[in-house]
Amino acid sequence: MSFIPKPKVTHPKLPRNALGLTERDYEGGVSTLCAGCGHDSITAALIQAVFELDIPPHMLGKMSGIGCSSKTPAYFVSQSHGFNSVHGRMPSVTTGANAANNELIYIGVSGDGDSLSIGMGQFAHVIRRNLNMCYIIENNGVYGLTKGQYSASADVGSKAKKGPANRQMPIDPVSTAIGLGATYIARGFSGDKKQLVPLIKGAIMHKGFALLDIISPCVTFNDHEGSTKSYAHTRQFYHHVIDADFIPPAEEIVADYEEGGAMPVELHDGSKIVFRKVDKHYDPTSRAAAFSFLRDSIRAGEIITGLLYIDEETGDMHDLSGSVDRPLAKIPYEELNPGRETLSKVMQRYR
């Protein structure tokens, strides 16, 4: 943490986006997380992504639960909406928010504890609803806020700071999400913004539930030798399967991708994600292929990163429930509440 706020002075040639804002306009308060925390890098990547997507700050809803990770929304886009909910209950609160106003862009920031322990049930059901949101798990394999116990994502054999190794099987959010039917599944690393920023942009623009599992080392409790979520370990076993480039709707795809290696997928708003596959045979639109590939890589001890699965066909919660396009929050009260007479007519049908 820092004692002085980040000075307002900027580089005089700072670029501006379509709204005339600079990246600095998308900043939040100064982080009070430990210096060097991976979460802060993710915050920086988020700022860059929403800046580049020209998102008006007031059209953003930042949602979180409890934990180090869940402090993150305080550190980006101060001028937006936000809700800091009960531990593990961010998916439900976001569901409510989205049900009331589907115009906002929802970014939920959670951690391995908030999502895979106390919030596991909520996590499964928000996937089931295919809620239109970007769901980020800042995954460090440790309960940092309570001083370093193994979390549900700690790998077998990963050592705690004081020495003992973890024996319990981890829950892998990515394979879990594939199994549960999520429609956008990616993994990134806080130490690689070049890969991370397009993944976040894709996750924001994807219509439906987008899961981003981001390895985010805990410098204080899980960055030592023997840890499998340290900067050094992640870099050593880091494996880019697929790089994904996010292309906004208006832009042409400039074809400098290697033949056979590139594969564009169009999103609902006309923007595109171009996959650049390291493994030519990998098919990111096949759930079965993604699942088996992931299982093999876990066995090999590799940390697979990139956009692993995408499905643009399944509708989101509103499509599935057939709700109106207009956000409920913007429908006038008279229209939203049809009155006593209409209500009794409806009730008549059930008599």
Add this chain to the structure above:
Amino acid sequence: MKPTDVSKPDYFHKVVDCQWACPAHTDVPEYIRLIAQGRFSDAYMLNRESNVFPGILGRVCDRPCEPACRRGRVEDKPVAICRLKRVAADHRDDIRERLPRPPARTNGKKIALIGAGCASLTVANDLLPLGYEVTIFEALKDTGGLMRTNIPRFRLPPKVLDEEIGYILDMGAELKLNHRIDSLKALLDSGEFDAVFVGTGAPRGKELDLPGRQEADANVHIGIDWLESVAFEHIERIGEKVLIIGVGNTAMDCCRTSLRLGANDVKVMARKPRGFFKASDWELEDAEEENVEIVVNHSPKAFVLEDGKLVGMTFEVMEYKVDERGRIDRGTVVGETTLPCDDVILAIGQENAFPWIERDIGIEFNEWDCPVVDETTMMCTREGVFFGGDSAFGPKNIIWAVAHGHEAAISIHKYVSGEDLRDRLPHGMNLSTTKMGMHEWSYSNNYDPSERRLMPHVDLRERFKNIDIEVELGFTADQAIQEVERCLNCDIQTVFEAKLCIECDACIDICPVDCLTITANGPEDELRGRLSAPAENLEQALYVSEELPQTQRVMVKDEDLCVHCGLCAERCPTGAWDMQKSRLLIPYAADEAEPERRRARAG
């Protein structure tokens, strides 16, 4: 790129742009910090070590430091470095106890200094404490050279001059006023002196040979001579309408002096348009504040006389073209005009003149009739004769003269001691951490967004009553407190230790001015283009680290816009970044004389 070698003092010295730009390498950030702490005497003494005349320079320095100031790159205006120097001088206590004292017995070596200006006085300042017997010959009736004769009293009061020159003379210099040296040969032949230093300035104002010049002589004045006559009160009046020819700093002094001697319509005639003037922006501002009109694109053609008396001057009206690189052409004449006037002052430059140096005594002169002087040793082609200030390389300014004086003093000491003049002590650099604890630094690291303070001036109605009224009042305490906080502490260096870095990006994310990047190494011009923000100032070197342990990439810092807020070091979990104070060690004659002293300073 190769990793930056920070063991060479020049690398970090260059980051302190003000100090690098100052010919005498004044430790600007440190003296500003001392002022911030209310340690005015300490700030004064630190200044004096390098620039010798803080009170004088705090008023009239040409301030090469300010255009260089990094603050001017992140916002409009640089720190008011020069006027803060005056704050140190204005608020200092009696510092005479702290001045170096000459030893009880001299070393018996005699040095002649010709001219009692800033260059000679600097040599005296450096040599007297070493035991030299110094004699200063001055042609005029008072000391100070151009500082006294060419800078009007309303900018530089005589009291300030007397005090700071007094510090030096009181160390035991023998001063011979009204003693013009007419023959260098005679002085050298006398064998009285072990070495001779020439600090006679560039005393000849340029002449403008146009029709009517001779006939109008009574009302046409050479700027620097006229200012000198005003300084010594030989001239006390001037006509109501005055034209100043030329638009350099001397012209600014001439026009403002005229206003105090009875003129009420003063025009400064410039041949070229704005942006091509020689005068410093701030001197132009001060003149225009006094309602001096600056007339551009007028090239003088002839003096107009009626009944043998000057009544006006004819000018050709010019038009210029400026190309895309900002260069101006020679111009074309598009008209002609005559302006009425009572007096004309010529301020179109000055030249060196050495009628008193014989050409057959082994001193080689170049094509401009100036002595050939070595830029390192300040010695001319005759051994034992040294030059400094304007007399060495033509008109520059006071701070250059001081810098020359320091170098010449080292050379004179070495020459007299029979040492090799070129075997000089190099610059040194000390680095020490400013870390006091968690997120605590021994300097004020927060960025203060305040704008530059404006110098308060004496009211326009008041100031013309007397030529002795100093126009600038000096910063008030409140102004000084605000202005010191604008300094970006460029001497607090960001020092990087590659082997500690875990590449967490924390420093990059927090940097307010995007000056850090972790990336693959590459050739410099290519690397400059792909940093967090392109590094476009080619004058400022990139700080490139050794390979980082985890990915073999490199940390690159573009020093150009760094505000030295220390947040990179605060956010660094491993202490790979540290904020370290750099202190440049500049050797003076005393260090050459006693290497032990230098070691003591290096601490």
